Amino acid sequence: MPAGLEVRGLCKRFGGIVVADAMELDLAPGRIVGLIGPNGAGKTSFFNLVTGVVRPDGGRVSLDGRALTGLHIHQRARLGLSRTWQNLRLFPSLSVLDNLLIGARVYPGESLPALIAGPGRLRRAEAADRTQALDILERMGLAGVAHTDVASVPFGQQKLVGVARALMNEPRCLLLDEPMAGVEGHAYEAIQDVVRRLAARGIAVCVVEHNVAFIRDLCDEGVFMFAGKVLARGSVEDLIADPRLTELYFGT
C-alpha cells in the first residue's frame, strides 16, 4: 500500500489562468518537503485542491492509499489531512484552547443527537481532547495563553496557534502555508522544532514558504513549482543554486 500523499495528474484552471497543470507530487511519511516558486505558481492552489477547498478539473489525490477525490473537506481532514492557512483563519470568538479543541480528531460535541444521548461519552472525549490540546500548547510554549482570547494574542503566537490547531487531528499529512510570514524569534524556533518532531513520528509534511533560509534549515528536499507544474525536485541548495529557477523565481 502506498503511504503518504500521492497526487497524480491534478488539473485546475480558472478561465485562462492555469493553477495546476497535470501536477504530480508524492509526499512520503517522515519527509519534510519545501514547496517553492514565484507568486502565482499555484502553491496555495495546490493545497486548496488537495484539501478539497477547490474542486479540481481532473486528477487523483490519495492519502495512505485511500482516494480523497470527491470527498468533502471535513472528510479529508478526518482521514488525517491537516493544513494551516496563509491568513491564519483562527476563530476570533474563541480562546486559544478552544481554537485547538475544535480541531480534535473526534468531536462528539458537533452532533446534537450524540450530545443529548451520551453526555458521559462527551465528557470523556472533552477531557481527552483538553489533555491533548494543553500538551500541544505546552510543547509550543503557549501554555500561558491557553485561556486567552485568540484575537488578543500577539501575531507570532497566533501563527503558532494555527499550527497547533492543525496538529489536533493527529495528521498523517500536514500542509503548512507560509508558516513564517511575519514571524521571528521564538516562534521561528518553535515551528521548526515542532515540524521536525512531527516528521520524526512518520508524518508527511509539505511547507510553502518564501523564507528560503527557513526552507533550507528545515526541509529534507525542495520542490520548485511554476505555472501549476513541478519543474524540479531535489535538495533545497541545488534548487536555489539553479540559475534557470532563480530567473523564474524573480521573473527577470
Added chain:
Amino acid sequence: MEYLYTLAILMALYVILAASFNFVIGYGGLISIAHPVFYAIGAYASALLARDAGWPIPLAIVAGALVALLASILVAVPSVRISGDYLLIASIGFQLGVLEAIKNIGWTGGAGGLTNIPALLAPGSNHAIYVALTIAVAIATVVLLRWISRGPYGRAMSAMRDDELAFAALGRNALAMKVAIFALGSGLAGLAGGLYAHYFRFLAPGQFDILQSAALLTMVVVGGLRSTWGPILGAIVLEALPQAITFLDLPPSLLGPLQGILFTGLVLIFMFARPQGLIPAGDIWRGRKAMATDARRA
C-alpha cells in the same frame, strides 16, 4: 382574569418562538425569517391529528413538533448544501407556499381557518394550569438551548460562524450542524404551535404570515441576538406592547398598520442605535463554568 391568562400564555409561547429563532439565526448564523411557518406546521399537524385522526392531544402536540422538524430538514438540506444564503430564499418560499396551500386545501379549514380544535384542558378547569404548562415548556426550552450553546456544541457553532472553511478543514461537518440547528429550532417552534392550537382552538393562515416573521425578528434583534435573556425580554415586551396599544382606543383599521410600523421601526432604531440589542451577548464564547474550572485544574 382570562385576558391576563391569555396574555401570559402568548408571552410564554413567544418566548419559545423567540428563543428557538435566536438559536437558528443567532447561534447557528442561519439567515431565515420563515420561523412562523414551522409554528404553523406544528399547530396544524397537531390540531388535525387530534381532531380528525383522534390522537390523544399530548401525543398530537409532540407529533406536530416532529412534523415541523422533518419539514425543516426538507427545506434546509437542499438550500444549505448550495450556500447558506439560499436558506433565506428557500424558507420564505416555503413559508408563502405552505400558507397558500393551507388557504386552498379543504381539510385545513382554508382561508377561513380551522375550527373545533379539541382543547387540552377539560371544560371548566382552571386556565392557570395551562399558563403553568406553557411557562414550564418555555423554561425547559430556554434551559435546553442555553445548555447546548454553552457546551462543546456551542463552541463548534461559534467556530462555524467565525470561519466555516477553517472549521470544515479541521474535520467538522458544517452542513450537518446547520441542518441540525435549523431542525431543532424549527421543531421547538412546532411545539409552540401545538400548544397554541389546543388552547385557542382556532387556527387561520393569516396568523403565521410575514408580519409574524417581522415580529419574531424584532423580538430577537431588540432583545439581543445570541443572549439567553435577550429574546425572552424581547418576546415579553413586544407581546405586551401591541396589547398596550389596543388600550389607546384607536380604530381597528389603524391598529394593524400601527403594529407593523412599531415592529419595523424598532428593528431600524436598534440596528442603528444599539445593534447588540437590550441584553448584549459577549463577543467571546464562554463555556459552562464547570468546563472552565475543569480546564484550569488540568
